Amino acid sequence: MEQSGAVNVERKSLVERALSIFAEVRAGESTGLLLLALNGFLLLTAYYLVRPVRDALTLAEGGSRGAEIKSYLSAGQALLLLAVVPAYGAFASRVSRIRLISWVTVFFISNLVLFYAFGMAGAREGNVFFLWMGIFNVLIVAQFWAFANDLYTETRGKRLFPIIMLGANLGATVGGKLSSYFVKFIGPYGLMLATGGMLILCILISQVIHRRAMRDRGHSPERATDAPLGKTGAFQLLMNDRYLMLIAILTVLLNIVNTNGEYLLDKFLITEATRAVGTEVAAQKVFMTQFKGDFQSAYSLLGMLLQMFAVSRIFKHVGVRGALFVLPCIALGSYSAFLFLPVLGVVKWAKIAENGTDYSVQNTTRQALFLPCSREAKYKAKAAIDTFFQRAGDVLSSGVVYVRTLFAFSVSSVAAVNLILTLAWLAIAVGIAREHRKRSTEEPAALGSEPAVVQGNVA
Numbered sequence: 001m002e003q004s005g006a007v008n009v010e011r012k013s014l015v016e017r018a019l020s021i022f023a024e025v026r027a028g029e030s031t032g033l034l035l036l037a038l039n040g041f042l043l044l045t046a047y048y049l050v051r052p053v054r055d056a057l058t059l060a061e062g063g064s065r066g067a068e069i070k071s072y073l074s075a076g077q078a079l080l081l082l083a084v085v086p087a088y089g090a091f092a093s094r095v096s097r098i099r100l101i102s103w104v105t106v107f108f109i110s111n112l113v114l115f116y117a118f119g120m121a122g123a124r125e126g127n128v129f130f131l132w133m134g135i136f137n138v139l140i141v142a143q144f145w146a147f148a149n150d151l152y153t154e155t156r157g158k159r160l161f162p163i164i165m166l167g168a169n170l171g172a173t174v175g176g177k178l179s180s181y182f183v184k185f186i187g188p189y190g191l192m193l194a195t196g197g198m199l200i201l202c203i204l205i206s207q208v209i210h211r212r213a214m215r216d217r218g219h220s221p222e223r224a225t226d227a228p229l230g231k232t233g234a235f236q237l238l239m240n241d242r243y244l245m246l247i248a249i250l251t252v253l254l255n256i257v258n259t260n261g262e263y264l265l266d267k268f269l270i271t272e273a274t275r276a277v278g279t280e281v282a283a284q285k286v287f288m289t290q291f292k293g294d295f296q297s298a299y300s301l302l303g304m305l306l307q308m309f310a311v312s313r314i315f316k317h318v319g320v321r322g323a324l325f326v327l328p329c330i331a332l333g334s335y336s337a338f339l340f341l342p343v344l345g346v347v348k349w350a351k352i353a354e355n356g357t358d359y360s361v362q363n364t365t366r367q368a369l370f371l372p373c374s375r376e377a378k379y380k381a382k383a384a385i386d387t388f389f390q391r392a393g394d395v396l397s398s399g400v401v402y403v404r405t406l407f408a409f410s411v412s413s414v415a416a417v418n419l420i421l422t423l424a425w426l427a428i429a430v431g432i433a434r435e436h437r438k439r440s441t442e443e444p445a446a447l448g449s450e451p452a453v454v455q456g457n458v459a
Contacts, residue, residue, distance in 0.1 A: 023162045023312035032212060033160055036148055037167030039205045043144055044168045046198035047137055048175025048300070050112075052292040053188040054133040057126030059270060060285040073127055075398050077134030078391040084135055085388050089234045089380045097150065098210040100379075101143060105203050108136050112196040119189040134391055140199075142386035145367045147206065149378045151213055154371040154440065158320065162312040165364040169307045172359060173300035180293025188289065229376050234384035237377055243435040244381050246428055247369055248389040253425040255393025256400070257331055257418045258358065261351050263401055264414055265295075268344035295348065302356030311364050320368045320440075321433040327362040328429065330354055331422045335415040342412050369432070372439045 011027035012020070015034070019025040025033065058069065092100050111132060118125055148164055149157065179191060186194070238244045269291060277283040314323050334350035370378050400417055403409070 019163060022166060022308050024159045024316075025163070026159075029156075029160065032151075032209065033163060035205060035209050035212075036151075036164050039202055039209065040144060040164050040168035041171035041174075042198050042202050042205070043140065044171030045175040045178070046171075046195045046202070047141070048172045048296055049179045049198070050191050050195040051133070051137070052176070052179045052183070052289045052296065053191050054130055055266075055292050056188060056285045056289040058130045059266065059288055060281045061124050061126040069127070072398050072401070073130050073134075075395040076131050078388060078395045080131065080135060081388040081391050084139070085234050085384045088139065088383055089229075092229050092379050093231055097147070098207065101147060101206050101210075102203050104143060105140065105199050105206075108140060109196045109199050111136070112192045112199075116189050116192045119192070134394070135387065138387045138390050139383060142383050143379075145370075145386075146379045146382050147209075149367065149370050149373075149382075150375060151209070152371070157371040158315055158368055159312075161364050161368055162307060162315065165311065165360065165367070166304065166307040169300060169304040169359055173297055173304055176293045176296035176300055180290050180297070183286065183289045183293070188285065229379055232376055232380070234380040237381040238384060241377070241381070243432070243439065244373070244377060244385070246432045246435060247366075248385045250425065250428045250432060251366075251385050251389045252393040252396065253421055253428060254327075254358075254362070255390045256397045257335075257421050257425065258354070259394050259397035260400055260414050260418050261335070261347070261354060263397065264338065264347045264411060265344075265351055267411055268347060272344055295352070299352040299355035300359065302352060303359035306356060306360035307364070311361055314361060315364075315368075320365055321436050323361055323365040324429040324433055325426065326365075327354070327357045328422050328425045330357050331425075332419065335418045335422070338415045339412055339419075342415070369436065372436075 012025075013027070013030060016025045016027060016030045019030060019033070058073070088104070091104075095103070115125060115129055115132070148161070152160065182194070183191060238248055269288060273284045273287045273291075277287045311323075314326070331354055334354050338346050338350055370382055373381070400414060404411075404413055
């Protein structure tokens with residue numbers, strides 16, 4: 001059982017004292033915390049290693065209409081998720097937690113091997129790979145955070161999630177840089193195999209974390225259960241819970257704004273790639289992969305710095321509810337700036353600011369919103385929100401692109417739409433904050449004094 005503040009500080013290890021620079025880490029929490037952070041690091045390194053390949057294959061193979069094709073493919077991702085989400089929920093109701101995590105990850109690894117084989121054989125697989133990535137990236141990350149939510153109480157999660165997210169953001173930064181560097185030596189398809197190798201390591205670490213949790217479950221049985229989930233479906237859970245539904249709507253709005261911004265960036269990137277290397281597809285693939293890798297590393301680095309020095313302090317002073325409003329305010333400024341100066345440099349740095357905040361403050365906040373929820377909500381409803389509803393935002397963004405193209409509106413009109421949607425996003429954030437206040441066990445000021453619940457070596 002945790003002791004008083006002064007005694008607890010004296011018992012901290014050197015590692016725990018170092019981690020306390022970034023968040024409030026208490027005695028005995030460092031091993032499990034670092035394992036989860038390492039898992040998040042490897043998972044995001046793997047994803048960002050291959051993410052530029054997704055964009056490069058789709059844009060280069062699509063030619064001058066690559067940005068529009070990329071936008072329209074998002075609708076296909078949402079349709080696929082209508083089948084994937086119920087299937088994932090049904091599987092989660094039949095197997096234990098660790099088997100769910102392991103077998104889903106193995107499935108994605110096998111897919112990467114197939115993409116590598118077909119790509120090396122000369123298949124034009126950019127569109128199919130884009131569809132697959134839209135499922136892989138959201139489901140694998142949602143599953144990781146469901147696992148973290150399942151291990152921590154609400155109070156501990158608010159304290160320690162910033163460090164876990166720091167590991168993930170560091171992985172995103174490293175992954176983008178590695179992608180930009182190694183694509184010159186092993187090509188886009190070699191990066192697919194490298195991603196699969198990292199996912200194998202993620203499975204092994206998850207196994208270790210799970211065994212530690214089960215070993216110490218006598219200390220905190222509510223956080224160490226490995227039983228399959230109940231039979232309630234993901235969409236039914238959402239329909240019966242106003243709080244979850246508001247989170248789903250916020251996810252849709254956030255993703256429309258984000259995807260519209262990516263579309264703006266892609267339009268200018270295609271023009272720049274043609275100017276820099278001509279119309280040869282292979283050269284454009286390398287140019288775009290390098291640009292995207294550097295771009296992603298930049299906003300990932302910003303996100304990492306915010307994660308290191310800002311997120312835990314935002315949580316401490318204004319809480320999860322206050323943190324909800326940081327990103328929409330930045331989005332308002334970003335797209336206002338683009339309306340005044342619509343050039344590649346402006347949209348690039350606006351997206352770096354937006355994405356950096358999204359992958360730090362906003363993402364940690366979004367994960368923490370599920371801490372007071374049931375286990376079923378953490379795995380099933382969260383999977384639906386982070387997959388289907390996120391991709392539904394992509395579909396609606398495709399509608400914006402279609403209307404712009406159909407009526408030949410200027411590219412700046414997309415930024416104007418984003419400004420309107422961000423105002424709606426702020427209104428939904430107000431509703432979520434009200435619902436969160438009803439079910440949360442504590443106020444932001446109380447974060448320093450949590451109930452004396454022993455987690456053993458889990459965290």
